[in-house]
Amino acid sequence: MGRITASRKQMKPDPIYGSLLASKFINCLMHDGKKSTAQRVFYDALDLVKERLPDVEPIEVFTQALENVKPAIEVRSKRVGGAAYQVPMQVNRTRQQSLAIRWVLMAIRDKKGRPTHMKLADELVQAYNREGTAMTRRENVHRMADANKAFAHFAW
Template sequence: MGRITSSKSQMKGDPRFNSMLASKFINCLMLDGKKTTAQRVFYDALDEIAKRKEVPDQEPIEVFEAAIENIKPYIEVRSKRVGGASYQVPMQVNRSRQQSLAFRWLLGAVRDKKGRPMHLKLADELLAAYKKEGVAYTKRENTHRMADANKAFAHFAW
C-alpha cells in the first residue's frame, strides 16, 4: 500500500503573498509540525531583506523567487551500473526535483551556520543566492561542474 501524500491541488498559497512557492518553502522549513514558527522565521527574513537597501527596487518575495531560481540545478549526475562498473552519468533534472534540491541546499546552508537567529541567516543566504553567490549557489555550481566533467558517460543515460 502506498503512502498518502498531499496533492498539489490541496495546497494553498501562503497567507501574506498567496505564493505557492513560499508556502512549499515554509512547509520544508518547518520542524516538528510548528508551522507558525516556520512562517514567522520566513516572514522575518523577508522583512529583513526589505529593510536592507541592497535591492531597493525589488519586492522581498521577488528576491526570494529569483534566489530559488538561481539555486535550481538543471543537470545532475546519477550513479549507473554498467557491466560491473559504476559510472556518474549526467542527467536532466525535472522541475519538481529542481525545486526540492534548491530548498534542500538553501536550508542546509542556513542550518549549517551557527550563532545567529534563523531569520537573519536565511535573509543572508537568500540575498547571496539572489546575487549568485553563497553556499547554496556554490553547491549548484559544483553539481553542474561535476555533470560537465562526466559528459563522456552521457551515452549511458537511457
C-alpha cells in the first residue's frame, strides 16, 4: 500500500504532556524539518484552548477533538466487472488517526490570514464540540458511505 515507516516504533512522547498522539500531530504539523516551530505552534494553540475552556485539560480537548474527527467508515473504489463502485469499508485504527490528523491540518491550512496557532486552537475547540471544518469532512465521508450502503456486499 503506502510507504511503511518505522516512525511508530521510534516515536517519543511530546515533552510537555507526554502524549504520543501530540507528538505524532506535531510531526505532521512540522514543515521543512522545523520541529521547534511546530512545537511552539502546537503549545501556543493549547494555551489558547486553555483560555477558552478553562475547566478541561487542553491535552484532553486535543485528544477528544481528534477522537471526534476520526471516521468509522469510508468509501473505497472497487472495480467489479468494468464498473468502479464506491464500497463502504471499516477504517482501521491507524488510518483513523492519520485521517483525523490530516483533516484537522487541512482545515487550518485552508483558512488564511491568521497565525496558525490561533487557527489550530479554533479548530480543536470546534472539533471538541463536534463542529468545524474537519468535522464537516468526517460527516461527508460518513454520508458517502451511507449513500453507498447498497454496494457493501462488494467489500471483502
